[in-house]
Amino acid sequence: MKRTLCKVESLLRRLSVGKRLALAVAVLVVPMTVLIVVSVLVLERQEARLHRSVEEAVTLLVPLATLEYDLQRALTDVLAAETGESVPDYGGLTGAIDRLFSQLAGTASDRDLPPQSVARARSAWQSARPAIEGLVEQARPLHLAGDTPGFASVRRRLASAIGDLQQVQTHLSTAIKRRAARAVQTQQRQLEWLVGAWGVTLLIATAGLVLIVHSIVRPVRALGRTVQRLGAGDLTARADTDAGDELGAVAGYLNAMARHFVAWKRVTEDAANQDALTGLPNRRGILAALEAALAASAATQGSVGVLMIDVDRFKTINDQYGHAAGDQALNWVAQVLSSQLRGDDQVGRYAGDEFLAVLPGAGHEEARQIAERLCERVIQSARSDPRRPTLTLGVAASRGGEASAEALIAAADRALYRGKQAGRGRVGIG
């Protein structure tokens, strides 16, 4: 299930966010519109059918009811007794009923009327019809003539015609009721179908919407988490750039920004720790190296040697040959120191004409020997060139990392001072 959702999401993410939002609107609007149109059509059709059905019921039953009423009146002698009263239009009524049945004969099934009930009504009418014709006309003169036995026979026939007519009405009513019941059932089924269709459509539309919204919200949240991690200083954090949409592009930009920031940070960190003139670590850089060496020696119970190196009478070089020559002299000293030290050793420019060398693993004696070698090497070179200065070095060393960087530097400084006091161009011992 989760894999399927992931697949759907990756398919969706091939579309841009804008297209996905348009799709979300379409997913909601299109099926709803179709359903609304279908619902309106169905309800309109149902209403029209109901209307037609009522109309038809009236058309079918009213002539029969009228005829029955008139026959009933004839039967109760009202019509025959009152000579002034006009005789109802029996011919018209029977004709109308005839037409009704001939219409029904062709279209009963079309009108959803049960054909059997209609056929029964029709045959009942056919048997009633001849009796009805002329009955009232016969009744009138018989009654006026006082022909009681003849009149009694007409009355019987009238009663029987009324019975037949009632049967016709009963059969037709049954047909109409059945049709109404079927129509109600159909209406119910259609309404159920509509409710079901609405439910399914809403469900599918909601699922589609959830998927589309998820395909936007999830990468936005992931981007947010990456930005949060980067903001908290975790420069290894990277956003997922798999998708080809706008959010994938933003993730790519964010990653590029993070990479540039890392590179820029490295450059600025390097610049912050590097001396611009000599290219050696500056005071900050060499102190960091000393701290690191002390921390490592504390773990291994090893030693760290420190050399504080000062250029002798550097002011004189500046004064005699100019500042540029002084800079060159400093660069030369930096080169000699770097080239003479071992791989793990580090040297940095501590102050104006002062250098600090950190010698991990070197005890006091080893540090002193290294200092002597450096001092000798510089003195030899300086002999041939008056612009090259000699060095005075102060030696100190710690064991097992017990001394702090400040204490070690202070000890090397004191040793340096002793070297200067002793006449320069030598190694002072702390």
Ligand SMILES: Nc1nc2c(ncn2[C@@H]2O[C@H](COP(=O)(O)OP(=O)(O)OP(=O)(O)O)[C@@H](O)[C@H]2O)c(=O)[nH]1
């Ligand atoms: N050319 C140049 N001179 C510098 C630089 N930094 C510091 N100086 C100079 O270095 C000189 C340091 O002189 P001091 O510390 O007084 O001592 P010194 O002349 O070396 O004499 P001693 O240390 O007593 O042997 C000063 O004149 C500073 O102006 C730099 O980057 N370039």
